[in-house]
Amino acid sequence: DQQVKQNSPSLSVQEGRISILNCDYTNSMFDYFLWYKKYPAEGPTFLISISSIKDKNEDGRFTVFLNKSAKHLSLHIVPSQPGDSAVYFCAASAIINDMRFGAGTRLTVKP
Amino acid sequence: NAGVMQNPRHLVRRRGQEARLRCSPMKGHSHVYWYRQLPEEGLKFMVYLQKENIIDESGMPKERFSAEFPKEGPSILRIQQVVRGDSAAYFCASSPQFSGANVLTFGAGSRLTVL
Numbered sequence: 560d561q562q563v564k565q566n567s568p569s570l571s572v573q574e575g576r577i578s579i580l581n582c583d584y585t586n587s588m589f590d591y592f593l594w595y596k597k598y599p600a601e602g603p604t605f606l607i608s609i610s611s612i613k614d615k616n617e618d619g620r621f622t623v624f625l626n627k628s629a630k631h632l633s634l635h636i637v638p639s640q641p642g643d644s645a646v647y648f649c650a651a652s653a654i655i656n657d658m659r660f661g662a663g664t665r666l667t668v669k670p
Numbered sequence: 671n672a673g674v675m676q677n678p679r680h681l682v683r684r685r686g687q688e689a690r691l692r693c694s695p696m697k698g699h700s701h702v703y704w705y706r707q708l709p710e711e712g713l714k715f716m717v718y719l720q721k722e723n724i725i726d727e728s729g730m731p732k733e734r735f736s737a738e739f740p741k742e743g744p745s746i747l748r749i750q751q752v753v754r755g756d757s758a759a760y761f762c763a764s765s766p767q768f769s770g771a772n773v774l775t776f777g778a779g780s781r782l783t784v785l
Binding site: 565593595600601602603604605608648650657658659660661662663 | 674676703705711712713714715718725726761763773774775776777778779
């Protein structure tokens with residue numbers, strides 16, 4: 560069951576520009592959303608999160624936006640850097656549920 | 671302050687053999703999760719365990735796969751009679767408690783190759 564969907568398998572942007580990664584979910588019970596970043600041969604590492612009581616959370620170059628009515632969230636990276644090149648996973652969880660991940664989006668930032 | 675430790679990092683098995691993957695959660699974490707990543711795919715939830723209890727195994731294949739998290743020692747994901755389709759990276763994650771607001775800490779993964 561694909562409760563969390565990342566419809567873009569890949570994204571390529573120029574260094575210095577904005578990267579926007581999108582994620583949709585279907586389970587209205589989800590109340591906590593996270594983004595993880597994964598480099599090859601490593602485990603995913605936590606990047607940023609947002610609670611359902613907020614619509615925006617910012618941490619340096621990274622901002623996550625949540626649109627509950629549309630069941631959509633996005634991660635903005637600005638300015639993008641070559642070191643940001645990785646696979647980004649969107650994840651969602653609920654009080655009584657486990658964390659579910661999207662299929663990931665491979666971001667490539669070109670110098 | 672070791673993170674989530676998984677071993678082996680790489681495991682090669684022939685079809686029909688058994689694979690055992692181990693996961694030691696972070697110190698103080700009592701919840702363990704196993705995820706599988708097939709080639710070119712995302713992370714798929716398999717099972718969620720607390721000490722001596724399986725909380726949710728809805729993502730586990732019905733046959734050949736089992737998981738445990740004993741009172742002492744690491745969590746173990748066991749795959750019996752492996753087939754080529756079991757080749758994947760298996761990630762373990764842990765958390766101190768589950769409230770929906772916890773961040774999972776992942777291990778580096780165990781890559782299983784079935785010949």
